[in-house]
Amino acid sequence: xxxxxxxxxxxxxxxxxxxxxxxxxxxxxxxxxxxxxxxxxxxxxxxxxxxxxxxxxxxxxxxxxxxxxxxxxxxxxxxxxxxxxxxxxxxxxxxxxxxxxxxxxxxxxxxxxxxxxxxxxxxxxxxxxxxxxxxxxxxxxxxxxxxxxxxxxxxxxxxxxxxxxxxxxxxxxxxxxxxxxxxxxxxxxxxxxxxxxxxxxxxxxxxxxxxxxxxxxxxxxxxxxxxxxxxxxxxxxxxxxxxxxxxxxxxxxxxxxxxxxxxxxxxxxxxxxxxxxxxxxxxxxxxxxxxxxxxxxxxxxxxxxxxxxxxxxxxxxxxxxxxxxxxxxxxxxxxxxxxxxxxxxxxxxxxxxxxxxxxxxxxxxxxxxxxxxxxxxxxxxxxxxxxxxxxxxxxxxxxxxxxxxxxxxxxxxxxxxxxxxxxxxxxxxxxxxxxxxxxxxxxxxxxxxxxxxxxxxxxxxxxxxxxxxxxxxxxxxxxxxxxxxxxxxxxxxxxxxxxxxxxxxxxxxxxxxxxxxxxxxxxxxxxxxxxxxxxxxxxxxxxxxxxxxxxxxxxxxxxxxxxxxxxxxxxxxxxxxxxxxxxxxxxxxxxxxxxxxxxxxxxxxxxxxxxxxxxxxxxxxxxxxxxxxxxxxxxxxx
Amino acid sequence: xxxxxxxxxxxxxxxxxxxxxxxxxxxxxxxxxxxxxxxxxxxxxxxxxxxxxxxxxxxxxxxxxxxxxxxxxxxxxxxxxxxxxxxxxxxxxxxxxxxxxxxxxxxxxxxxxxxxxxxxxxxxxxxxxxxxxxxxxxxxxxxxxxxxxxxxxxxxxxxxxxxxxxxxxxxxxxxxxxxxxxxxxxxxxxxxxxxxxxxxxxxxxxxxxxxxxxxxxxxxxxx
Numbered sequence: 001x002x003x004x005x006x007x008x009x010x011x012x013x014x015x016x017x018x019x020x021x022x023x024x025x026x027x028x029x030x031x032x033x034x035x036x037x038x039x040x041x042x043x044x045x046x047x048x049x050x051x052x053x054x055x056x057x058x059x060x061x062x063x064x065x066x067x068x069x070x071x072x073x074x075x076x077x078x079x080x081x082x083x084x085x086x087x088x089x090x091x092x093x094x095x096x097x098x099x100x101x102x103x104x105x106x107x108x109x110x111x112x113x114x115x116x117x118x119x120x121x122x123x124x125x126x127x128x129x130x131x132x133x134x135x136x137x138x139x140x141x142x143x144x145x146x147x148x149x150x151x152x153x154x155x156x157x158x159x160x161x162x163x164x165x166x167x168x169x170x171x172x173x174x175x176x177x178x179x180x181x182x183x184x185x186x187x188x189x190x191x192x193x194x195x196x197x198x199x200x201x202x203x204x205x206x207x208x209x210x211x212x213x214x215x216x217x218x219x220x221x222x223x224x225x226x227x228x229x230x231x232x233x234x235x236x237x238x239x240x241x242x243x244x245x246x247x248x249x250x251x252x253x254x255x256x257x258x259x260x261x262x263x264x265x266x267x268x269x270x271x272x273x274x275x276x277x278x279x280x281x282x283x284x285x286x287x288x289x290x291x292x293x294x295x296x297x298x299x300x301x302x303x304x305x306x307x308x309x310x311x312x313x314x315x316x317x318x319x320x321x322x323x324x325x326x327x328x329x330x331x332x333x334x335x336x337x338x339x340x341x342x343x344x345x346x347x348x349x350x351x352x353x354x355x356x357x358x359x360x361x362x363x364x365x366x367x368x369x370x371x372x373x374x375x376x377x378x379x380x381x382x383x384x385x386x387x388x389x390x391x392x393x394x395x396x397x398x399x400x401x402x403x404x405x406x407x408x409x410x411x412x413x414x415x416x417x418x419x420x421x422x423x424x425x426x427x428x429x430x431x432x433x434x435x436x437x438x439x440x441x442x443x444x445x446x447x448x449x450x451x452x453x454x455x456x457x458x459x460x461x462x463x464x465x466x467x468x469x470x471x472x473x474x475x476x477x478x479x480x481x482x483x484x485x486x487x488x489x490x491x492x493x494x495x496x497x498x499x500x501x502x503x504x505x506x507x508x509x510x511x512x513x514x515x516x517x518x519x520x521x522x523x524x525x526x527x528x529x530x531x532x533x534x535x536x537x538x539x540x541x542x543x544x545x546x547x548x549x550x551x552x553x554x555x556x557x558x559x560x561x562x563x564x565x566x567x568x569x570x571x572x573x574x575x576x577x578x579x580x581x582x583x584x585x586x587x588x589x590x591x592x593x594x595x596x597x598x599x600x601x602x603x604x605x606x607x608x609x610x611x612x613x614x615x616x617x618x619x620x621x622x623x624x625x626x627x628x629x630x631x632x633x634x635x636x637x638x
Numbered sequence: 639x640x641x642x643x644x645x646x647x648x649x650x651x652x653x654x655x656x657x658x659x660x661x662x663x664x665x666x667x668x669x670x671x672x673x674x675x676x677x678x679x680x681x682x683x684x685x686x687x688x689x690x691x692x693x694x695x696x697x698x699x700x701x702x703x704x705x706x707x708x709x710x711x712x713x714x715x716x717x718x719x720x721x722x723x724x725x726x727x728x729x730x731x732x733x734x735x736x737x738x739x740x741x742x743x744x745x746x747x748x749x750x751x752x753x754x755x756x757x758x759x760x761x762x763x764x765x766x767x768x769x770x771x772x773x774x775x776x777x778x779x780x781x782x783x784x785x786x787x788x789x790x791x792x793x794x795x796x797x798x799x800x801x802x803x804x805x806x807x808x809x810x811x812x813x814x815x816x817x818x819x820x821x822x823x824x825x826x827x828x829x830x831x832x833x834x835x836x837x838x839x840x841x842x843x844x845x846x847x848x849x850x851x852x853x854x855x856x857x858x859x860x861x
Contacts, residue, residue, distance in 0.1 A: 470750050474729055478773060482780075492772035492813030504752050511813065516822065518812055 020327045024335075028319075028342045035346040039366060044182045046102055050171030052151070055086040069103075071357065072155060072163035076297050081109075082163060084153040088170045090144045097144060098173040099151065100136045100180055103166035103363060105129045107156040112143050114150070121156065125188065129161050132364050134183040138173060160301045161355065164363050187369075194372035195232040198225045201379035208386065217267040221382065224260035225375060227253045232372075249291035251299050255284035255307040258314035264378075265318045269325040269334065280317075283310040311367075312352070315345045333381060340374040347371075434476065437531055441472030471497055475538070479531040487568065487626070488518035490530045491537075491557065498541050498555075505545055507553055514558040519568035522630055529607040529630045533570070536600050536611065540572040540622040543596060548576020548620055568626040578615040607631065648674040649764060652693035654684045654710065655726060656703050660749050664697070664726070664756060671757035681705035685713075692718040695760060697747060699726045700734050708741050715742030715842075722763050732777040736794055736841075744768040744838040767831035768838050775810035778841070798840040806833050 053068040059082040072082045090097065099110055099117065107127050110118040118137035120126040126133040143149075151170065157163030169176055202225035209219035231253040259280040266273050283306035291299040322338035347370040353359045449465045474497060483489040499509050522529075537555075544550045558569045597613065600622070604611035608627035614620070651668055655661040656679045668675045676693070678684040681704045687693075696714050700707035711723050724745040725738035735746045745768045747759055759769055782796040782804055799807075802823065809819035816830040825833075 467750065477729060477731065481773070481776070483776070484780075486812075488812040489772070489776050492776070492811050495813040496772055500752070500755065503755065511815065511818075513814070513818075 017327055020330065021323065024323060024326050024338065028338070031339050031342045032346045035343050036350070039347070039350060042186075043364070044102070044179060044186060046100075046167070046179045047169055047171065047175050050100075050169045050175060052086050052088055052168045052170050055084040055153075055168075058083045058085070068168060069164065069166045069363070072157060072165070074160055074162045075157050078156055078158070081154045081156045084155065084165060086151050086153075086168070087148050088151060089147060090149050092144075092146045095172045095174060096141060097139045097171060098136050098176050099139055100134070100169040100171075100176040101153075101166065102134045102169070102179070102183055103132055103164065104135075104155065105161060105164045105363065106158055108135065108165070109154040109156070110137060111152045111154075112139050112149060113145075114152075115140075115143050117143070130365050130368050131191070132183070132187040134180050134187070136173075136176060136180040139170075158297060158300070160297065160304050162357075166363070187364075191232060191369060191372060194369070194376055195229050197376050198232075198372065198379070199229045201376065201383075202226045202229060204383065205379065217264055218382070220260050220264045220267060221375075221379065224257050224264065225379065227257045227260070228372065228375060231257070249288055249299075251291055251303045251307065252284045252288035254303075255287065255310035255314075256281060258311045259284060261375075262314045262317050262321070265321040265337070268337075269321060269329075271321070280310070280314065283307060308352070312348055315341060315348055319345055333385065336381060337378060340377055344370045344374050433528055434480075437476050437479070437528075441535075442469050442476065445469035445472060467501075471501065471538075475531065475534055479527040479534065483525070483530070485522045485525045486518070487522065487525065487530070487533065488513075488557075490534060491519075491570075494534050494537060495555070498537070498553075501541065502545065502553065507545065507550060510552060510554040512554060512556045514556065518559075519557060519570075519626070520559055520566040524630050524632070526630070532603040532607045533609070533624070533626070536603050536609075536622070536624055537570065537572060539596055539600050543593065544572070544574035544576055544620065547593060548574050548578065550574035550576030550619065565628045567628045569623065570626070571621055571623040573619060573621040575619045578617055578620050648672065649695065650674045650676070650691070650693040651695045651697060651760065652676050652678065652684065652687055654678045654681075654696070654698035654702065654707065656680065656699060656701075660726075663753075664747075664749075667753035667756040668760065670753065671761070673757075673760065679703070681707075681710055684710055688714065688717070692721055694721065695764060696721055696723045697726055697760075698723070700738065708737055711738055711743050712741040724760070724763060730771055730773065732774060735771075735774050736777065739838055739841050740794065740843050742842050744835060746771075746774075762831075766835060768835045770807075770810055770834050770837075772811050772813055775807040778837070779804055779807045779811060794841060795843070796841070799837060803833055803837050803840075806830060807837065810834075 055066055055068060055070075056063055057066045057070070057072070059072065060080075066084070068084075070084075099112065101108060101110070101118075101120075104120070106129055107121045108118065109116055109121070117139055118135055120133075120135050123133070123135070125131060126135055151168065153165060153168065155163050155165050169179075202222045205218045205222035205225065209215065209222055212218065231250055234250050262280060263273060263277070266277070287299060287302050287307050290302050318341045319338070322334055322341055325334035326338050344367065347367040350359075351365045351367045354363050354365070445465050445468050449462055449469065452462045452465060475494075478490065478493050495509070495511060502509050541553060544553050552575045554573045556569075556571045556573070558571075559566050560569055561567070600613075601611050604624060608629075608631045610625040612621075612623040612625070614623075651673050653661065653664055653668070653675055655664065655677070658679075661677055661679070665675050665677055673695075676687055678687050679702075681702045684698070684702075696711070698707040698710050702710075707725065711725070714721055714723055722745075723738075723743045724747050725734060725743045726747050726749055727734045728749050730746060730748050735743075738746065745759070745763050747756060751759070762769065778794065778796060778799075781794045782799060805823055806819055809822060814822070817827050819825070820827040820830050
């Protein structure tokens, strides 16, 4: 059961891979074929009428006839270079003649009838094995004479690549020049254009990265482009070079650059860069380090052994990354980059086949050119994506403003509703509380007054009941006031009322506040807490008046702290006769007293206070210990 | 027992109260204490009584059948600056007491006060002691603290109160006696009632001192 469940999601995924990956692979195959065909078609045509391919080669002391194009062995010494000697016919009266060498590696020195007319070593760019720089040189007419003339070509080779000399063309300058121009355009001008383009994109991408540090993809691509530009304009690491060490360090640029492109691909398609991915930079760094330490030719050999394969691996990785992105996303960006990578990879394989002479062609290297083109395409694509993102942000911002306004309206409406509801609830709560408070005191007292007056009672009892009612009314009104959590303010009013109540009975009220600030502040204090506390104190005073025959009542207000925060203690002590706490005594109103005590206890419990009562012959003391924090709701005990 | 003024004459009181039983009750208590009491049930009666002779003390209810006691207080204060004015209140609530203070009253009397308390209060007032309750003191000091938002209840200008006066009001609001307040603040016990009288005067919207000040400003009086 569970096995089926586990397999179920795998099947559509496999189907997805098949349905997307196979067409992609077929498309890439088509692109490979198109690239190969394109490379064949783009091969510049040379003026075959003036080709000179029969030469005799003197190399290492031996002379043998060879046919151009010709590969010669790799070597590391510039002394005694291979010397090609050939002959060509010249008829006086023709226009100016030139000698045209479409492809050679690494450098040539051409002499006509023993006079040197061309030395490519002076042209740093011409000496780069990764470029396909052509050379042309006008032959001074004074050098030529009717009939057979001799041409000698010294081929300077520096390893590890083999030397190569393509067919040499000698003929009227007008006939040779167009082929030279075409090659110059393709292999000299175009790379410069690409490099310039890259440098501009590098600046743009670097600025983007500087402004958006959390998107390293721009920075990586900018770094790759900067490396590419530097590499393109630096002289190659050849013996005549004046800064050969610096140049040999720059050999490392190609593998590092390709590794950067893989980083770019991984980041661009939203993967996490794996930690071991940094291994990809190791070959480039080794070449770099060796270039710093050792002079040529070691860096060049290492470059061939490490750098070139790294470029290949990077391209394959990049192809894999883009293929996966295509399968996963099916978007234009991944498809375009995927196709571009395939083209570059094809060109790279083409170059490798050429280097190792698996295919005999004219040793035209195209991977650098195609790679530059790819970088430019990627940079342009990124810029396009950035612009589109800006547009999206604009429209998103517009939508957002509208949505926020909408939400604001809704919120306002709901807030107003909520406020009205809360107000109504608060009002209802307040009414309930007020009703209960009035019911507890005033209501009962008024009813008692009605009953007393109906039974014809005279004076004193009715007066007492009415006074109690008025006192309670004042208490209820007072408790509604906001006292800011300071119980002392409520006690201040209570003191006045109590003093007024006690004066006719000739009882002295002593007021003792133990600490100058009174009681601790209670921000959570609510009217219902205050009213319970004051009613307890009222009850204590009333008991002292009615039952204890006291002469003095002492109210003590104190603040204690047992280490868990301060709390207040209010005690009401009288010097009366005391009473029996069990309530079964001989006092006629023992039941009433017991009820009063029960009432006081339940009121204290409602606001989280503790009531202690002690009574003996010397008097009664009611001790009310207030809580550190008053309870939120009086419903719990009420 | 009779209460005599400085001149030896009996102190005259004008009692303005429309509820007859309450009026009798207060009158009994005051007459028993030796005061000479005239009564009025309406604003009109009170005015004609004032026209005859200025009383030493005016005791008035606020709700009268033909007008509001505040008007009577204002008129009396203007015409007879030496008359002590007290408002009679059922509950001693801020609404009635403060509105009376702002037009010139310097005390209040609860309608249900015990007869001895009634007499004592009037005597203290004549002696220069204005009574003030904890809740009124609380109301005033809270107004001194309130910020931009005007709190509910009658308007009150507390800007002229000194910190010492505010401290005294705090003490009263918290239930301390005058003696306790005096010892807390390092004052003589006798000065506290004077401070309270000052507080009442400062809360009056148009005090006499202000009138003098204005007169000086306008060049009517030369000091």
